[in-house]
Amino acid sequence: MSTILAFDFGEVRIGVATGSTEIGIATPVETIAFEENDKKFARIEALIKEWQPSLLVVGLPCYLDGTEHDMTRMARRFANRLNGRFSLPVHLVDERLSSAAASSALNETGLKGRKQKTALDQVAAMQILQTYFDTPPV
Template structure:
C-alpha cells in the first residue's frame, strides 16, 4: 500500500462520542478539531459529512481499539464497521491506527494543560484523535481500507 498524502481527518471512535482531529501529511502535525455526538448514526454522519465538506480530506485515519495485549474486543468490531462506513460513504481510503494508549495520552496532555471539569470532557475525545493521528504521522500505521486492501 502506498504512503498516504494530503489532508486527513482522524477519528477516535466511541459509541457515544467520536473525537475528530485534522492534519496535513506534509507537515505531519495533528490538531484537535471536534467531538461528534448525536442521537443516531445518521446524525453523527451528517456532522461528519459537514467536516468532510469543510476540510476536504484525502483520506481518513480511524483508531482501532484493542486490549493492552493487542487482542480485539467488541469496540474493535464497531470501529471497523465505522471505518468501512466512512470508506463507502465518502469513497476515500481509511487507514487504521492503534489507539491503545491514545486516551491515556490525551488525559495526560489535558492534565498538563490544566484542563479540568466540563471543559476536559468536551475536548478529551478530540485530543485522543489528535494523539492517534500524530502517532500515525510518526509511522504508526496498522493497515488500511481502500477498497482493495485487506484489514
Template sequence: MAAHRFSGTLLAFDFGTKRIGVAVGNTVSATARPLTTIGAEKNDLRFAAIAELLKEWQPAALVVGLPCNDDGTPHEMTALSRRFANRLKGRFNLPTLLIDERYTSAAASSALDKEGIHGRKQKNLIDQYAAQQILQAYFDEPSAGTNA
C-alpha cells in the same frame, strides 16, 4: 508492510458509542490538532456531521483509531470501530486507515492536564484529543496503518 503515503489534509476519528472525536492534520507539517467532538448518537446525524467536515476540509484520507486490549487482542469496540471505518470508506469513497489506538486516551488526558484542563472538564475534549493522538501516531509511523 508498505507505508501509506497521502498528501494533504487528513481527518482522524476516535470512535465511541456516545461521542466521536475528530482531529485534523496535514502531511506537510506532519502534525495533528484536535478539531471537534460529534456528540450525536444517531448514525444519520453522525454521518451528516462528518459529511460537513469532509466538505470543509477536503481530506485526502481518513484515519480511524482501532481499540484493542493492552495485549493487542480485540474486544467489543474493536469490531464497532472497524465497522465505522468501513462505513466511512463506503459512504465517502476515501482511503480509510485503521491505527492502533492503545493508550491514546491516557496520552490525551495527559495533554489536557498540561493545558490546565483537569477532571470532569476534560469530558467534552478528551475524544478530539484522542483523535489527535491517533492521527499523530499515523504521521509518526505511516506503515502502522492498515486499510479499512
C-alpha cells in the same frame, strides 16, 4: 500536500482531528456528540466537505496485549462505513493508550477531571493522527 481527518470512534462521542501531510502535525477539530447515527454521519459529511481530506484515519482500540474486543469490531465497522459512504481510503491506527495520553496532555494544560469531557475525544483523535504521522509505513 494533502489533508487527513482522523476519528476517535465511540458509541456516544466521536473525536475528530486534522493534519497536513506536509508538516505532519495533528490538531483537534471537534467532538461529535449526537445519539442518532444519521446526525453523526451528516456532521462527518460536512467536515469532509470542509476539509477535503485525501485519507481518513480511524483509531483501532484493542486490549493492551493486542487482542480485539467489541469496540474493536465497532471501530472497524465505522471505518468500513466511512469508506463506503465517502469513497475515501481509510487507514486504521492502533489507539491503545491514546485516551490516557490525551487525558495526560489535557492535565498538563490545567484541564482536569470532568472539565476534560468536551475535549478528550478530539485530543484522542489528535493522538491517533499523530501516531499515523510518526509511524513509518511498512
